[in-house]
Amino acid sequence: MALKKKDHLELYRQMVLIRRVEERSAELYQAGKIGGFLHLYIGQEAVSTGIVSVRQPQDRIITAYRDHGVALNVGISAKAVIAELLGKETGVSKGRGGSMHMADVEKNFWGGHAIVGAHLPIAAGMALGDQYEGRDGVTICMFGDGATNIGFFHEGVNLSKVWNLPVLWLCENNQYGMGTAVDRASAVEQIHMKAEGYGIPHSRLEDGMDIMKVREAVGAALDHIRSGKGPYFLEVMTYRFQGHSMGDPQRYREKDEVTKWEKSDPIGIYHRYIVGDKIAAKADLDKIEEAVEVEVNEAIEFAEASPDPGFDTLYDYMYASKE
Amino acid sequence: MAIITMRQAISDALWEEMERDPKVFIMGQEVGVWGGTYAVTKGFLDHFGEKRVRDTPIAESAIVGAGIGASMVGLRPVSEIMTINFAFVAMDYIVNEAPKMHTMFGGQMSVPLVIRTAGGGGRQLGATHSQTPDAIFAHFPGLKVVSPGTPADAKGLLKAAIRDNDPVLFIEHAAMYQIRGEVPEGDYTTPIGVSKVQREGDAVTIVTYCKGLQLSMAAAEQLSAEGIEVEIVDLRSLRPLDMGPALESFKKTNRAVIVEEGWPSYGVGAEVATRLYEAAFDYADAPIKRVAQKEVPLPYNAALEQFALPQVDDVVAAVKEVL
Structure with a gap:
C-alpha cells in the first residue's frame, strides 16, 4: 500500500502531535495539574504510528499503560487526551481512567491497561470473539519487553496458538522494564525467541525508529495472520528518551546512551526521509509543526476550562446492567 | 415442580442458556471431553461442539482473562475455574480487571462474563483445596458475587448471571451437587442481589x-x-x-x-x-x-x-x- 504525499504528511503530523502532547504533558505534570503516574511515549512515536497506519478498521488494538501515542494515532483528539490527563469529565474516559487508561471503543482501541502483562490474555479473548463470530479482524496487542517475564504473557501467548487466534503479539522493546535492562530481567535478550517455544512464527525489527520499516513489518505480520495462519509475534526495537515515568532519576543508564539514541529520533528520521525523497518540502513540515502547536495549545485550554466530574456521578459507571 | 439435584439444575441452566443464545459458550479445564470435573457439562461437547464447549490449558489467568476479552467484544462466556482455590492464580482478572473495565473507561466497555467455580470444605482435600473465601471476592465493587443454596436458586441465578451485563462470580459448593430440591418448570430467572x-x-x-x-x-x-x-x-x-x-x-x-x-x-x-x-x-x-x-x-x-x-x-x- 503505497503512501501518497498527504498520507505521509498525516503520519508526520501524528508523530509530531504525540511528541508535542507529551512534552506539554510533562510541563502540566510538573505544574501539578496532572496527578498519578505519567508515562511518556517520546522516542517511540514511529512504533504506534506505524502500527495504527497499517491496520484495517476491523483490527482491534490494545496496549499497556504507555498509551497516549496509540490514543492520538487512532484519532482521539488532543483535547480528549489532555482532558483525561487532567481528570476532566470531557476526557476520553470521563476522568475515570487517567493517563494509563485511555480507550475509544468506537475507534477499535481497547485501552490502556496498567497491570503489566495482564492485557495479553484479554487480547486473546478479543481475538477469540472475532474468530467465534467469523470476522476477519486481527487483535493487535502491544506490550513492553518487561511484560514478557510475567506469567500472564505465557498463558496468553500459549492459548493464542492452541486456539489459532488472530492476534498480533507486538513487543515494543524499549530495552528497560522500568529501570531494569532487558538482559537483567529476561532469560533471552531476543524477546521474540520466546514465541519459538509456543510454535508461533516470530521476527525482530531492529530499527523501530523508522516508521517505514515499522509499517512494512507490521503489514507483513497482519497479512500472515489474516490469511488464517494464526498468531504472529513481532518484536520492535525502540527506545524511550524520557524516564519510565515522570520523576524517574534514570540512575540505570548513562547519558551517552540516551544521546546516542536521540540521534536516531524517529521524527528526525522521518523528516529526513520526507524531505530527502522530495515527498514534501521542509516548509510543508514546518507548517504541520505550527498547526500542531496551535492544536495542543487549544487542547490545553479546552482541558483546563472543562469541568471536573460531578460528585453526583461517582457511581454512574459501576454496573453496565440497568436496574 | 420437578425434584432434581443441584448438579442437574446447574447443568440445565447452562444448557438452556446455550440453546437460547448462540453467543453463550463455556470454557475451562475439562469442561468438554471429560464432561466437567463435577459432571455438570456431561454431554455438552457432543451437542454444542468444540467451538462452544472449550477445553482450556490449566491456566486460570487465561481462562478468566480470555473470558473478559471475549465478553468485551460481544460474547457471553462462562469461564469455569475448577475450584475457587484456583481462583487465586486468576485473582487479578477476577478482582482487578473484570470489575474495573466498565467504570474505568467511563462506561465504554462492559464485561458480561460469568465465572463459575466451586468452593467449600469437608472432602478431605487438604488446606489448599478446601476453602470458602467468598468474602474476599465480595469485597470488590463492580463484581457481582452469588452463591445459591438450593437447586431452584442455582438454576435461576445462573440464568440471570449469564444474561447480566456485568461480571458475576458464581460460587457453587463442591459438596452440594447431590442435594435435591424442587425446581420450577420452564424458563425463569432468579434476580441477583435479592435475599x-x-x-x-x-x-x-x-x-x-x-x-x-x-x-x-x-x-x-x-x-x-x-x-x-x-x-x-x-x-x-x-x-x-x-x-x-x-x-x-x-x-x-x-x-x-x-x-x-x-x-x-x-x-x-x-x-x-x-x-x-x-x-x-x-x-x-x-x-x-x-x-x-x-x-x-x-x-x-x-x-x-x-x-x-x-x-x-x-x-x-x-x-x-x-x-
Whole structure:
C-alpha cells in the first residue's frame, strides 16, 4: 500500500502531535495539574504510528499503560487526551481512567491497561470473539519487553496458538522494564525467541525508529495472520528518551546512551526521509509543526476550562446492567 | 415442580442458556471431553461442539482473562475455574480487571462474563483445596458475587448471571451437587442481589447462604422439635447485598445468628452483623452470634476437618445462646 504525499504528511503530523502532547504533558505534570503516574511515549512515536497506519478498521488494538501515542494515532483528539490527563469529565474516559487508561471503543482501541502483562490474555479473548463470530479482524496487542517475564504473557501467548487466534503479539522493546535492562530481567535478550517455544512464527525489527520499516513489518505480520495462519509475534526495537515515568532519576543508564539514541529520533528520521525523497518540502513540515502547536495549545485550554466530574456521578459507571 | 439435584439444575441452566443464545459458550479445564470435573457439562461437547464447549490449558489467568476479552467484544462466556482455590492464580482478572473495565473507561466497555467455580470444605482435600473465601471476592465493587443454596436458586441465578451485563462470580459448593430440591418448570430467572426468606419463624433470625442454608435448615428441624421456630434468610447474593429481608426479620425476632462456612474474621457474618447493628441496634435483645469455620487452614484428617467446619449442632447451640 503505497503512501501518497498527504498520507505521509498525516503520519508526520501524528508523530509530531504525540511528541508535542507529551512534552506539554510533562510541563502540566510538573505544574501539578496532572496527578498519578505519567508515562511518556517520546522516542517511540514511529512504533504506534506505524502500527495504527497499517491496520484495517476491523483490527482491534490494545496496549499497556504507555498509551497516549496509540490514543492520538487512532484519532482521539488532543483535547480528549489532555482532558483525561487532567481528570476532566470531557476526557476520553470521563476522568475515570487517567493517563494509563485511555480507550475509544468506537475507534477499535481497547485501552490502556496498567497491570503489566495482564492485557495479553484479554487480547486473546478479543481475538477469540472475532474468530467465534467469523470476522476477519486481527487483535493487535502491544506490550513492553518487561511484560514478557510475567506469567500472564505465557498463558496468553500459549492459548493464542492452541486456539489459532488472530492476534498480533507486538513487543515494543524499549530495552528497560522500568529501570531494569532487558538482559537483567529476561532469560533471552531476543524477546521474540520466546514465541519459538509456543510454535508461533516470530521476527525482530531492529530499527523501530523508522516508521517505514515499522509499517512494512507490521503489514507483513497482519497479512500472515489474516490469511488464517494464526498468531504472529513481532518484536520492535525502540527506545524511550524520557524516564519510565515522570520523576524517574534514570540512575540505570548513562547519558551517552540516551544521546546516542536521540540521534536516531524517529521524527528526525522521518523528516529526513520526507524531505530527502522530495515527498514534501521542509516548509510543508514546518507548517504541520505550527498547526500542531496551535492544536495542543487549544487542547490545553479546552482541558483546563472543562469541568471536573460531578460528585453526583461517582457511581454512574459501576454496573453496565440497568436496574 | 420437578425434584432434581443441584448438579442437574446447574447443568440445565447452562444448557438452556446455550440453546437460547448462540453467543453463550463455556470454557475451562475439562469442561468438554471429560464432561466437567463435577459432571455438570456431561454431554455438552457432543451437542454444542468444540467451538462452544472449550477445553482450556490449566491456566486460570487465561481462562478468566480470555473470558473478559471475549465478553468485551460481544460474547457471553462462562469461564469455569475448577475450584475457587484456583481462583487465586486468576485473582487479578477476577478482582482487578473484570470489575474495573466498565467504570474505568467511563462506561465504554462492559464485561458480561460469568465465572463459575466451586468452593467449600469437608472432602478431605487438604488446606489448599478446601476453602470458602467468598468474602474476599465480595469485597470488590463492580463484581457481582452469588452463591445459591438450593437447586431452584442455582438454576435461576445462573440464568440471570449469564444474561447480566456485568461480571458475576458464581460460587457453587463442591459438596452440594447431590442435594435435591424442587425446581420450577420452564424458563425463569432468579434476580441477583435479592435475599429470600427460606423458612418462616419468630424466635431467632438466621442469616446464611449456600452450604450454611443446608446446616440452618437441619438445625431448624431440631429446634422446631423443641418448640423453637427460627426464621432463615438466604442471602443468595453477597454483592450486591440485599439486607431487606434480614433486617425485617431481625426487627421481628430481635435476635440473630449468622451462619457461613468461611472464616469469621472479616467475613460475611462480620458484614451482616455490622449492618444489622447499624440499621437496627435498638431492636437487638441479645448480641448477634456468628457460626463459622475455626480459624485454621483445614486439615486432611476427616474428623479433624469436620471439627473445624461449622456443624448443625453449632447452629443449634448458637440459636439457644441468643434466646
